Amino acid sequence: MDLDALAGCLASSACLVTQTTSGLIIGMLLFLVAVGLTLIFGVLKVVNFSHGAFYMFGAYFAMTAYQLTGSFALAMLAGAAGTALLGLVFERVFMSRVYGADVLMQLLVCYAFVLIFDDVVRLIWGPEFKAMGMPSAFQVMPLFIAGGVVPPYYLLLIGVALVAAIVLGAGLSRTRIGKVIRAAAHNPGMVSALGINTGLIYGGVFALGGMLAGLAGALAAPVRSLTPGMGFSVLIESFIVTVIGGMGSILGALIGALLLGLIRSFGSLGFPLFTEGLMYLFMVIVLVSKPTGLFGKEAA
Numbered sequence: 001m002d003l004d005a006l007a008g009c010l011a012s013s014a015c016l017v018t019q020t021t022s023g024l025i026i027g028m029l030l031f032l033v034a035v036g037l038t039l040i041f042g043v044l045k046v047v048n049f050s051h052g053a054f055y056m057f058g059a060y061f062a063m064t065a066y067q068l069t070g071s072f073a074l075a076m077l078a079g080a081a082g083t084a085l086l087g088l089v090f091e092r093v094f095m096s097r098v099y100g101a102d103v104l105m106q107l108l109v110c111y112a113f114v115l116i117f118d119d120v121v122r123l124i125w126g127p128e129f130k131a132m133g134m135p136s137a138f139q140v141m142p143l144f145i146a147g148g149v150v151p152p153y154y155l156l157l158i159g160v161a162l163v164a165a166i167v168l169g170a171g172l173s174r175t176r177i178g179k180v181i182r183a184a185a186h187n188p189g190m191v192s193a194l195g196i197n198t199g200l201i202y203g204g205v206f207a208l209g210g211m212l213a214g215l216a217g218a219l220a221a222p223v224r225s226l227t228p229g230m231g232f233s234v235l236i237e238s239f240i241v242t243v244i245g246g247m248g249s250i251l252g253a254l255i256g257a258l259l260l261g262l263i264r265s266f267g268s269l270g271f272p273l274f275t276e277g278l279m280y281l282f283m284v285i286v287l288v289s290k291p292t293g294l295f296g297k298e299a300a
Helices: 003-010 013-044 051-069 072-093 103-125 152-174 176-186 188-193 198-220 230-245 250-270 275-289
Strands: 143-145 148-150
Touching: 003 013, 003 250, 013 051, 013 148, 013 152, 013 176, 013 198, 013 230, 013 250, 051 072, 051 103, 051 198, 051 230, 072 198, 103 230, 148 152, 152 176, 152 198, 152 250, 176 188, 176 198, 188 198, 230 250, 230 275, 250 275
Parallel strands: none
Antiparallel strands: 143 148
16 A cells, blocks of 8 residues: 555646546446446346457457558448447347347356357467557647646547547437437337337447447557457456446446546555555445436436
8 A cells, every 4th residue: 555656646637637538548448348247237138248359359359450451440440340240140140039038148148159259369369569649640749738647549538438428419309210229228119119229229229338348449449468368357347337337338438438438547555555455345335325327317
């Protein structure tokens, strides 16, 4: 425990800006993964334990596209679109067969594919660590805000995640498709009786969740090492985010992810040997005070 280091950082504007920015990028990446997870759970009532694999594939798809084209925009598109397609196929071929089944059966199917997907990555890209590298457009001088160092790429990452949050929230609340998705989440039988193909809705939601996780992986690729199994740690933290924010709540996923990112960033200064424990401790405190999460709703 090093409370002096934490207090010194809080008293320094430069350190405060740097650590806050670091916490925001962690939080925004977690949000993109967690919001897909909570969206799938909210509509399909499935705990997608394989969700972290889509984050991993998004990073590898982006790296490969960047190496082939040299275009960062195409790399991001490849990461998002590739995992959306993978999510759609995965849902239609496998997950659709275990809807309504015991939760243990769903978890076993998902965990089996966690192992399968990790081995697929090893077969295609190899078992060693990979690095995409920072795109040349962002290899520029960092910004200095109140003495703190802020790489321009961090601002892009935060901005893309915020845009995704706004578009997703507005799309679900104000568009016809969003209203149909919310109706299917509450009463799929009624939606089906109205002549709407619920299977298409389920596949689309799963693809959207996969796309968001893949986008997170693509955004993380320039600043993270790529390795088989890299999705598992982000999956666990995403589950913590959804539990803190409330399962099924998009706003909860955003607030929970930001809080967790800041806890990780500042906790690494004051509690360098207990950073992981701080996240779980915070989750326990939230659940004790509000079992449904910060923005979760009581079951009817």
